[in-house]
Amino acid sequence: xxxxxxxxxxxxxxxxxxxxxxxxxxxxxxxxxxxxxxxxxxxxxxxxxxxxxxxxxxxxxxxxxxxxxxxxxxxxxxxxxxxxxxxxxxxxxxxxxxxxxxxxxxxxxxxxxxxxxxxxxxxxxxxxxxxxxxxxxxxxxxxxxxxxxxxxxxxxxxxxxxxxxxxxxxxxxxxxxxxxxxxxxxxxxxxxxxxxxxxxxxxxxxxxxxxxxxxxxxxxxxxxxxxxxxxxxxxxxxxxxxxxxxxxxxxxxxxxxxxxxxxxxxxxxxxxxxxxxxxxxxxxxxxxxxxxxxxxxxxxxxxxxxxxxxxxxxxxxxx
Amino acid sequence: xxxxxxxxxxxxxxxxxxxxxxxxxxxxxxxxxxxxxxxxxxxxxxxxxxxxxxxxxxxxxxxxxxxxxxxxxxxxxxxxxxxxxxxxxxxxxxxxxxxxxxxxxxxxxxxxxxxxxxxxxxxxxxxxxxxxxxxxxxxxxxxxxxxxxxxxxxxxxxxxxxxxxxxx
Numbered sequence: 001x002x003x004x005x006x007x008x009x010x011x012x013x014x015x016x017x018x019x020x021x022x023x024x025x026x027x028x029x030x031x032x033x034x035x036x037x038x039x040x041x042x043x044x045x046x047x048x049x050x051x052x053x054x055x056x057x058x059x060x061x062x063x064x065x066x067x068x069x070x071x072x073x074x075x076x077x078x079x080x081x082x083x084x085x086x087x088x089x090x091x092x093x094x095x096x097x098x099x100x101x102x103x104x105x106x107x108x109x110x111x112x113x114x115x116x117x118x119x120x121x122x123x124x125x126x127x128x129x130x131x132x133x134x135x136x137x138x139x140x141x142x143x144x145x146x147x148x149x150x151x152x153x154x155x156x157x158x159x160x161x162x163x164x165x166x167x168x169x170x171x172x173x174x175x176x177x178x179x180x181x182x183x184x185x186x187x188x189x190x191x192x193x194x195x196x197x198x199x200x201x202x203x204x205x206x207x208x209x210x211x212x213x214x215x216x217x218x219x220x221x222x223x224x225x226x227x228x229x230x231x232x233x234x235x236x237x238x239x240x241x242x243x244x245x246x247x248x249x250x251x252x253x254x255x256x257x258x259x260x261x262x263x264x265x266x267x268x269x270x271x272x273x274x275x276x277x278x279x280x281x282x283x284x285x286x287x288x289x290x291x292x293x294x295x296x297x298x299x300x301x302x303x304x305x306x307x308x309x310x311x312x313x314x315x316x317x318x319x
Numbered sequence: 320x321x322x323x324x325x326x327x328x329x330x331x332x333x334x335x336x337x338x339x340x341x342x343x344x345x346x347x348x349x350x351x352x353x354x355x356x357x358x359x360x361x362x363x364x365x366x367x368x369x370x371x372x373x374x375x376x377x378x379x380x381x382x383x384x385x386x387x388x389x390x391x392x393x394x395x396x397x398x399x400x401x402x403x404x405x406x407x408x409x410x411x412x413x414x415x416x417x418x419x420x421x422x423x424x425x426x427x428x429x430x431x432x433x434x435x436x437x438x439x440x441x442x443x444x445x446x447x448x449x450x451x452x453x454x455x456x457x458x459x460x461x462x463x464x465x466x467x468x469x470x471x472x473x474x475x476x477x478x479x480x481x482x483x484x485x486x487x
Contacts, residue, residue, distance in 0.1 A: 109450060116373075128346075
């Protein structure tokens, strides 16, 4: 158990670091430029250089800030992002040194709800950080994110109800097992689409990056944060991206299931493709306006998600 | 063994609940309430009600309290000292009377056999066999269907009322 936690946690932090490199490289490529090239071959050592730089930067706390909450907020953002991976199965049972090991840190019977509970706490880091900075741009960014994340959480929750009804379980291990015949993306294509859209909104990424819309809010909720505390917000965003992609893989893409290749490799391949899709979307789409965002969330996504739940329920009941 | 988990959780629940009314900064009060909800969620886990525990966090800590914070931040509620610091005598007396009544009621309840509880049909073995999520769902849509529907209508009325007031 402890070994699994250490390995997953370490890999998570390493992937977060190299996700920043991947994002800069992919966006660079899409915009016909090179991206980071100087530090190491093809800029491969750039994340390490960035980490060292961020650790040694001056740490500034604004004079009018609410000191305790200001210091607490980045932790509140990062911790949920890191701990939600605990219930996601990333492989089948394996035998190692004569012992069988489940490739999931812990399989709880309410795993899906656990991820939702933890994800819903991530809002606090952003809202409190924006408020405690005592800066109007930061406050606006924080309030926007609160409204946005709560609005899209509803549709996100409804989009996976179909999956729960089909698999008859809230345990993520059971949900993956239920997809041995067909991946749920085949049975729940609309659910998958809604999940993907809401997931991007929940991670505050473009085109839903209104909390940090730099053209109107300078940098949004983290405008007053510097040094490692800024880095923690940054890490939280990328860790959330990994978690959300892992959830999409588990719920709709059959988790670690796939032919020929070992299960863990399948899981990582699906994870990587989804993350690549997120980066691609960021490089392609312009940002929503705030009223468009709210209208889309409440008047399009929510009714469609509800209709999807009702249709799925009818099919499950008739079966 | 249960005490080792129960005692800290109960202590946190009480301490944060007291700080909700004692602290001056409304944001701190709201955050203390979040702490209370977490401790309560831990107590539900101790009672092997995982579903209730997680739903407590999702709904209260994750959604309702965020909206509370939202409103406090937007209204910029001032750092007003609580009533017991302002020496507001009528309010102080009223509060004392109400609290004494509440404590009296509690004492009577604990003294009578209400607190001993009645053994229901659902023992923890049975709950674990069926699964507590499934059980909550089944009971909600069979035995407690009418209270459940009435609650949802009340909530709907509240939403419509809020909309009407906001549009005025």
